[in-house]
Amino acid sequence: MPESTVASIILAAGGGTRFGEAKQLLDWEGQSLIAHTADTAWMAGLEPVIAVVGAAADAVAPVLASRPVQVVRNYRWEEGLSSSLFTGIAALPTETDAAIFMSVDQPRITPRLLQRFIERRHESGRGIIVPQTPDGQPGNPVLFASRYFPELARLTGDVGGRVLLERYADDIAYLPVDDPYTLMDVDTPDAYRRMKDYAGSHERALPFDEIRSLICDMDGVLWRGDTPLPGLHDLTALLDDRGMEYVWVTNNSSRTPGEYVQKLAHMGVTTTEEHILTASVATAQYVADQRPGATVFSIGGNGVREALAAEGLICCDELNASEIDVVVVGWDQQLTWQKLATATRLILEGATFIATNPDLTFPLESSVAPGNGAQIAALEAATGVKAQIIGKPAPPLYRKALARMGAAPDTTLVVGDRLDTDILGGVRLGMPTALVLTGIADREGMVGSPIRPTAVFDSLAVLIEAWRAAVTVHV
Numbered sequence: 001m002p003e004s005t006v007a008s009i010i011l012a013a014g015g016g017t018r019f020g021e022a023k024q025l026l027d028w029e030g031q032s033l034i035a036h037t038a039d040t041a042w043m044a045g046l047e048p049v050i051a052v053v054g055a056a057a058d059a060v061a062p063v064l065a066s067r068p069v070q071v072v073r074n075y076r077w078e079e080g081l082s083s084s085l086f087t088g089i090a091a092l093p094t095e096t097d098a099a100i101f102m103s104v105d106q107p108r109i110t111p112r113l114l115q116r117f118i119e120r121r122h123e124s125g126r127g128i129i130v131p132q133t134p135d136g137q138p139g140n141p142v143l144f145a146s147r148y149f150p151e152l153a154r155l156t157g158d159v160g161g162r163v164l165l166e167r168y169a170d171d172i173a174y175l176p177v178d179d180p181y182t183l184m185d186v187d188t189p190d191a192y193r194r195m196k197d198y199a200g201s202h203e204r205a206l207p208f209d210e211i212r213s214l215i216c217d218m219d220g221v222l223w224r225g226d227t228p229l230p231g232l233h234d235l236t237a238l239l240d241d242r243g244m245e246y247v248w249v250t251n252n253s254s255r256t257p258g259e260y261v262q263k264l265a266h267m268g269v270t271t272t273e274e275h276i277l278t279a280s281v282a283t284a285q286y287v288a289d290q291r292p293g294a295t296v297f298s299i300g301g302n303g304v305r306e307a308l309a310a311e312g313l314i315c316c317d318e319l320n321a322s323e324i325d326v327v328v329v330g331w332d333q334q335l336t337w338q339k340l341a342t343a344t345r346l347i348l349e350g351a352t353f354i355a356t357n358p359d360l361t362f363p364l365e366s367s368v369a370p371g372n373g374a375q376i377a378a379l380e381a382a383t384g385v386k387a388q389i390i391g392k393p394a395p396p397l398y399r400k401a402l403a404r405m406g407a408a409p410d411t412t413l414v415v416g417d418r419l420d421t422d423i424l425g426g427v428r429l430g431m432p433t434a435l436v437l438t439g440i441a442d443r444e445g446m447v448g449s450p451i452r453p454t455a456v457f458d459s460l461a462v463l464i465e466a467w468r469a470a471v472t473v474h475v
């Protein structure tokens with residue numbers, strides 16, 4: 001089943017009085033609960049994120065103003081929860097496949113847990129996903145497929161989607177959640193205090209001695225331009241010493257794995273193409289998994305074309321192409337209006353729309369140029385169809401890297417220089433993450449970002465030093 005977009009509806013209209021102030025605005029790690037919840041939904045890749053506000057709306061809505069959240073106002077919030085369900089569902093785009101209905105008072109919910117709802121839906125094929133505590137209790141949030149939206153919108157009084165669970169028990173898949181605190185809600189001032197204490201006691205350090213494999217970004221981590229960065233050789237030595245599996249990954253779709261092997265060779269590092277995973281190769285493998293032998297119209301350079309051909313896909317770049325199964329879009333320095341027109345027509349005729357990477361810009365020496373994300377935006381605007389993205393922070397690229405190594409997410413370290421791609425991709429899959437500050441991200445930029453790496457290092461060299469110091473070698 002292909003990845004599809006799942007929306008989030010945050011039900012934040014209630015007017016509880018137990019806390020002496022609006023519960024939506026209680027502090028959670030320096031943010032308000034509503035801001036924290038919206039950030040979690042956004043980090044999980046849910047789209048759109050809709051927040052339904054009602055009581056204290058004039059205080060709550062401004063908190064969300066600078067975030068990619070659609071705020072809708074429920075003027076009838078006093079009629080109960082059902083009026084907020086109606087308001088949220090009415091705001092969803094018509095093509096929405098499913099929505100996760102979140103409440104504003106479960107701050108221990110993580111982007112990873114929300115991703116697992118989507119994975120559970122795909123593997124079970126069920127229309128309702130309900131999380132379950134270790135002692136078998138069903139909890140919130142709940143995912144509903146779009147076929148339930150009309151019925152949810154018709155509910156009245158102070159009831160939520162829970163009333164549908166009994167009626168449609170056959171269509172429920174449960175999602176086991178190990179930590180009982182995860183689903184706990186901020187119901188009373190006492191629960192709030194306990195949850196805050198618990199959160200504080202679980203700040204974890206990078207679990208170096210549990211790391212068995214590595215997924216590492218290249219540009220800004222291993223090198224800048226053509227200059228190797230400090231730590232490159234220490235890292236490869238460490239991988240050799242420990243016999244660790246690794247994959248170098250990149251969202252850059254225009255170069256081939258062979259070109260990266262050569263680039264590393266120039267820097268004195270020997271590796272092979274199996275250790276390089278570009279967004280183009282991951283995209284081609286994804287298409288070949290979903291649609292073996294498909295006919296593909298591609299935008300993008302050699303990196304895209306070669307990758308598709310290597311997977312036995314039939315590539316076509318003729319501008320009068322017809323009978324195409326899939327349109328693949330990668331960054332293209334020879335992009336023309338004619339290519340966009342062909343892709344638009346094919347997508348409207350029903351071809352699946354897949355894109356290598358979502359990067360909006362491409363850095364130039366003194367400015368930026370449109371990146372693949374800008375090309376995708378043009379096609380999405382023209383067709384009204386959302387692209388399936390393969391590169392970071394979408395999960396497919398990292399999933400492919402994990403599969404190649406036969407590695408588990410929780411024992412695989414992600415290293416990268418960008419919060420919004422490298423680190424967020426790891427957060428979504430529940431992987432430990434290390435940010436290095438030799439590329440895009442700096443300490444200033446981290447202050448306002450909800451995306452938190454497990455650990456931050458000034459450079460790869462400092463990371464490797466810490467790693468060597470932390471791990472006891474068992475002989």
Ligand SMILES: [Mg+2]
Nearest residue numbers: 217219220417
């Ligand atoms: Mg990078």
